[in-house]
Structures are given as C-alpha cells and as structure tokens.
Amino acid sequence: MTDNVRVRFAPSPTGPLHMGGVRTALFNYLFAKKHNGTFVLRIEDTDQTRYVANAEQYIIDSLEWCNIPFDEGPGKNEKFGPYRQSERKELYKKYAEELLEKGQAYYAFDTPEELQQLRDALEKEGKTFIYNWHNREQLNNSLSLSKEAVAAKLAAGEKYVVRFKTPQGERLEMNDEIRGTITIDTNTLDDKVLFKSDGMPTYHLANIVDDHLMEISHVIRGEEWLPSLPLHVLLYRAFEWEAPKFAHLPLILKPVGKGKLSKRDGDKLGFPVFPLAYTNENSGEVSRGYREDGYFADAFVNMLALLGWNPGTEQELFTLNELISAFDLNRVSKSGAKFSPDKTKWFNQQYLQNAAVKDLSEGYETILKERGIAESADYIQKVVSLVKERATFITDFWDLSDFFFQAPTEFDAKAAKKQWKETTPELMNGLIEVLEGIDDWTANVTEPIVKAWITEREVGFGKVMQPLRLSLVGALKGPHLFDIMEMIGKEATIQRIKHAIATL
Numbered sequence: 001m002t003d004n005v006r007v008r009f010a011p012s013p014t015g016p017l018h019m020g021g022v023r024t025a026l027f028n029y030l031f032a033k034k035h036n037g038t039f040v041l042r043i044e045d046t047d048q049t050r051y052v053a054n055a056e057q058y059i060i061d062s063l064e065w066c067n068i069p070f071d072e073g074p075g076k077n078e079k080f081g082p083y084r085q086s087e088r089k090e091l092y093k094k095y096a097e098e099l100l101e102k103g104q105a106y107y108a109f110d111t112p113e114e115l116q117q118l119r120d121a122l123e124k125e126g127k128t129f130i131y132n133w134h135n136r137e138q139l140n141n142s143l144s145l146s147k148e149a150v151a152a153k154l155a156a157g158e159k160y161v162v163r164f165k166t167p168q169g170e171r172l173e174m175n176d177e178i179r180g181t182i183t184i185d186t187n188t189l190d191d192k193v194l195f196k197s198d199g200m201p202t203y204h205l206a207n208i209v210d211d212h213l214m215e216i217s218h219v220i221r222g223e224e225w226l227p228s229l230p231l232h233v234l235l236y237r238a239f240e241w242e243a244p245k246f247a248h249l250p251l252i253l254k255p256v257g258k259g260k261l262s263k264r265d266g267d268k269l270g271f272p273v274f275p276l277a278y279t280n281e282n283s284g285e286v287s288r289g290y291r292e293d294g295y296f297a298d299a300f301v302n303m304l305a306l307l308g309w310n311p312g313t314e315q316e317l318f319t320l321n322e323l324i325s326a327f328d329l330n331r332v333s334k335s336g337a338k339f340s341p342d343k344t345k346w347f348n349q350q351y352l353q354n355a356a357v358k359d360l361s362e363g364y365e366t367i368l369k370e371r372g373i374a375e376s377a378d379y380i381q382k383v384v385s386l387v388k389e390r391a392t393f394i395t396d397f398w399d400l401s402d403f404f405f406q407a408p409t410e411f412d413a414k415a416a417k418k419q420w421k422e423t424t425p426e427l428m429n430g431l432i433e434v435l436e437g438i439d440d441w442t443a444n445v446t447e448p449i450v451k452a453w454i455t456e457r458e459v460g461f462g463k464v465m466q467p468l469r470l471s472l473v474g475a476l477k478g479p480h481l482f483d484i485m486e487m488i489g490k491e492a493t494i495q496r497i498k499h500a501i502a503t504l
C-alpha cells in the first residue's frame with residue numbers, strides 16, 4: 001500500500017508509560033514493520049509543569065523490554081531530529097506567525113482572570129464559556145482591536161496567546177482509518193491556543209508541525225485524541241500541508257468492561273498497569289510492573305496486541321513476526337477493549353509451557369542463587385522439566401520444587417494429621433529396609449520394587465505413598481514420587497523418611 005510509511009509514538013514524559021501507551025506504541029510498530037516503514041519516537045515535553053525527569057528513560061526502557069525498539073528518536077538515527085520538542089522550541093514560533101499572517105490565527109490578550117470571570121458568569125446561567133466565532137470579536141484580541149493597538153501591546157511586552165481562528169459554519173468531513181468518515185459542525189469548536197508569549201507552543205501546534213516536518217504518513221494514537229482531530233485537520237489545511245492518515249485506537253477498559261483502565265487501577269485491582277516497575281521520584285512510591293511481576297515480554301506484547309485488534313481467526317498465540325504479518329488497521333475495532341488480568345496470566349502460562357527448558361532454567365538459577373542454592377545446570381533443568389507444567393511464572397518454580405533442593409523443615413499439619421497414622425512409622429521403617437537394598441536408584445527400578453512390596457504387604461498404596469510423599473516433600477504436592485527419589489538420591493530419600501518418623 002502507501003509507500004514510505006512513517007509513524008510515530010509521541011508520548012509526553014509525565015510519568016511511567018501506561019500499558020495503553022505501550023499498546024499504542026505496539027500498533028505503530030507493527031504497522032511500520034508490516035509496511036517496511038519507520039517507527040519514530042518523539043518526546044512531547046512542551047508542558048514543563050508536568051515534566052518528569054526519569055519518564056523518558058522509562059519509556060525507552062519499556063519499548064526495549066517489549067522488543068519494539070524505535071528506528072528514529074532521541075539519540076538514534078537523528079535525520080529528522082531533534083526528537084524532543086523542548087529542543088525544537090525555536091522552530092514553532094515561525095509557524096504561529098505564518099498562521100497569523102494568513103489570517104488563520106490571531107493574538108488574544110485576555111488575561112486568565114478575565115477569562116475566569118466570563119466562565120463564572122456563564123456558569124451561573126448554567127452555560128459553558130467557549131472562545132470562538134460567536135464571541136471572539138467582542139473579546140480582547142487582534143480581531144477586535146485596531147492594528148495600532150495590537151502593535152502597541154506587543155511592543156509593551158504584554159502577555160498574549162495565539163489562537164486558531166476556527167472557520168465558521170462549516171460541516172467538516174474527516175476520515176479515520178478505523179472509524180470511517182466523521183463529520184462535525186465547526187461552530188461547536190473553540191479557538192484553541194496554539195502558542196504562548198513565553199515562546200512555547202501548545203501540544204496542538206507542536207504536534208502538527210512535527211508530524212509535518214518528520215514526514216509522518218499515519219498518525220496512530222489513542223481514542224482520547226479524537227476530539228483534537230478536527231483542529232488538527234483544520235491546521236493542516238490552514239498550513240496548506242498534506243495531512244497524514246489518522247487512526248484512533250479504542251480505549252482499554254477496566255476488567256469489569258466499563259470505564260477506561262487508569263493508572264490507579266493497578267494498585268486498586270491488584271495487577272500491574274505499567275510494563276516496568278516504577279519509582280515515583282518525589283514520593284518514593286513504587287508501582288508494579290509486568291517485568292518485575294515475572295511476565296515474559298513476548299507474552300505481555302501478545303496480550304496487548306489482542307486488545308482492540310483481532311486477526312479474524314481463532315489464533316491467539318502470535319510471535320512478534322506473526323503479529324507483524326497479520327496486523328491490519330482494518331481489523332482494529334471501534335469499541336473499547338476489555339482488559340483481563342486472568343487472560344494475561346493465561347498468555348504467560350502458555351509462553352512458559354512453550355519455552356525451552358534451558359531458558360527457563362537459567363531464569364530459575366538466578367532465583368536459586370538469591371536463595372544461596374547452587375546446583376548444576378543439568379539438575380536444575382531436570383527439576384524444571386518435572387514441575388513446569390504446573391507453573392505460570394518462573395517465580396512459581398520455587399514453591400513447586402523447593403524439596404528438590406532442601407529437605408522439608410516443616411510438615412503440612414493438616415496432611416500429617418490425615419495421612420500419618422499410628423501404624424505409619426512401622427510401615428516407613430519397613431520401606432527403608434526395602435530401599436536400602438536397592439542399588440540402581442532410577443525411578444523405573446525403584447517404582448516396581450516399592451509397588452511390589454506394597455502389594456505384598458496388602459496395605460493399600462495410599463497408606464505408603466502419602467506418608468512417603470509427606471516425608472520427602474513436606475506436603476502432599478509435587479511431581480511423580482519416584483522421580484523425586486531419583487533426583488534427590490538414595491541417601492537423602494532415606495534420611496528424609498527417618499526425619500519424618502522422628503518428627504511426626
């Protein structure tokens with residue numbers, strides 16, 4: 001399709017990147033890669049009051065963790081740079097001036113206090129104040145003032161803003177790649193501020209100028225920007241620039257299916273909403289992250305891809321490359337996408353089941369080291385292959401397999417009460433004798449011998465196997481008992497049974 005696809009992810013560095021932001025970045029990335037295009041990262045930091053110093057690095061680290069790196073952006077391939085709007089500051093003024101000259105924008109000198117008064121007065125009548133065609137000629141601006149008066153104010157250094165002169169009485173038709181044609185009456189729009197006398201552009205002006213200068217072909221962003229679309233379309237027209245194509249992604253909804261998933265929901269509802277854990281610079285407050293909670297990046301990305309997009313088939317598991325080839329803006333839905341923490345866990349579980357035992361073991365080895373446990377890679381791999389089918393996260397491994405690395409120090413009281421009977425010590429002593437006589441300690445040798453002995457004694461399997469499990473594991477959990485015995489070895493097996501007899 002379109003040649004030379006260039007898309008951008010344009011976050012404002014006001015805090016950690018919400019998973020909705022990661023989804024926006026992902027869809028931009030997928031679209032770019034699908035069309036052999038370029039994925040640009042632009043940092044929209046014009047609002048200095050909301051600027052957070054560590055946020056930009058957080059954004060970059062998040063994209064990297066998700067394996068969706070940008071092609072152009074701060075510090076990388078800067079042919080359309082700089083990519084931080086604060087470093088492009090000088091550039092915007094001339095574009096504000098261009099619109100002023102064209103009569104598409106005007107100076108407004110109304111003070112914040114004056115505007116507040118107007119707002120308050122209308123509010124009393126139950127109305128809202130809009131600065132636009134219906135009152136602009138009565139307000140304090142270059143449309144109502146004489147040329148000389150305006151020049152005098154500017155010369156005196158009076159504070160001003162530049163407002164867009166929204167065309168009056170027009171049915172504006174816009175196209176969205178996901179939503180189709182959208183029509184709006186321009187009389188309902190307000191004359192948005194584009195530029196301020198402190199030399200700073202607002203989001204709208206900077207965003208349009210940069211998308212133009214960076215030759216962005218498709219603007220793919222969240223639905224919350226849809227209300228800005230008319231202004232953006234009108235700005236392109238005012239500048240006589242070709243507008244990019246627009247696509248507004250559906251909201252991500254809370255697990256209940258209503259209301260936008262917010263940054264606060266994670267803490268409230270008990271799941272991460274951020275890709276990486278984040279420490280607030282001022283309060284020291286730490287928010288959880290998918291990475292630190294033990295999710296695989298590719299499982300997280302796979303889950304995000306299906307929030308608002310579907311492949312048109314039943315397929316749910318996709319590698320990044322499969323996502324790139326399947327992705328299509330036509331299959332992005334208009335309605336909000338419900339986020340499910342359970343489904344997210346399911347994705348992780350699927351990825352864990354499909355992961356190579358060797359890779360999982362490397363992750364587990366780190367956890368074991370933190371606990372001061374050193375075992376051979378070979379041993380850890382065997383453990384992982386025995387317990388992984390019950391795990392959703394690598395961090396589950398310890399609870400599933402601690403007994404492979406240390407003898408139980410405690411016994412599950414409930415299980416002990418139920419399974420450890422008066423006759424059990426005698427049975428266990430008998431079992432020890434049998435075990436002592438076995439030389440080849442592999443499961444397929446020990447299993448038939450022990451089973452034959454149980455059959456011979458006519459006591460029932462549970463009477464032996466459950467106390468045996470309790471002795472070796474400390475609880476009634478874990479994989480096949482004879483595999484456990486093989487792994488921990490003959491000596492440890494017998495010792496653990498003796499310890500159970502002495503303790504229980």
Ligand code: GLU
Pocket residue numbers: 010011012044207220221222225
């Ligand atoms: N800076 C805006 C944001 O924080 C960018 C919106 C857009 O993509 O146009 O989301």
